[in-house]
Amino acid sequence: xxxxxxxxxxxxxxxxxxxxxxxxxxxxxxxxxxxxxxxxxxxxxxxxxxxxxxxxxxxxxxxxxxxxxxxxxxxxxxxxxxxxxxxxxxxxxxxxxxxxxxxxxxxxxxxxxxxxxxxxxxxxxxxxxxx
Numbered sequence: 594x595x596x597x598x599x600x601x602x603x604x605x606x607x608x609x610x611x612x613x614x615x616x617x618x619x620x621x622x623x624x625x626x627x628x629x630x631x632x633x634x635x636x637x638x639x640x641x642x643x644x645x646x647x648x649x650x651x652x653x654x655x656x657x658x659x660x661x662x663x664x665x666x667x668x669x670x671x672x673x674x675x676x677x678x679x680x681x682x683x684x685x686x687x688x689x690x691x692x693x694x695x696x697x698x699x700x701x702x703x704x705x706x707x708x709x710x711x712x713x714x715x716x717x718x719x720x721x722x723x724x
Contacts, residue, residue: 594667595677596658603651603680610644628692631703635696642691646684654680 614637615623618630629639654677661667696702 594658594662595670595673596654596661596680598658599677599680600651600653600655600658603647603684604655605651607644607647607649607651610640611648614640614644624688626689626692628689628696628703628706631696631701634699635692635701638695639688639692643684643688646687650680650684650687 610623618625618636624639624643626639629636661673693702693706693708
């Protein structure tokens, strides 16, 4: 049931963003990220791509929820509760990946952008636990 509810909400949000995309950067409506705020073109691209991704993943999640309900797998609620949030993360990841390649192809990727997949983990000096 959680897949049906979350999928329906994501589908509605995607359709709303597709029909009426955010025209300017306001904090409560539209898709906002560091890469989406680089310039106007990237903002428009992010709104369009995020709406399509939310529609696609919302529809997948909705159909998955209907399938779970039809096959009577509702009793595995804990499994569905632990995995439904992945479908919220996937459209954001897909939008950011598309936005990064869009900006990279146009040579507009900010100089201070750090790819999250290539962050090096370095040890820093800090407090130690006393024994």
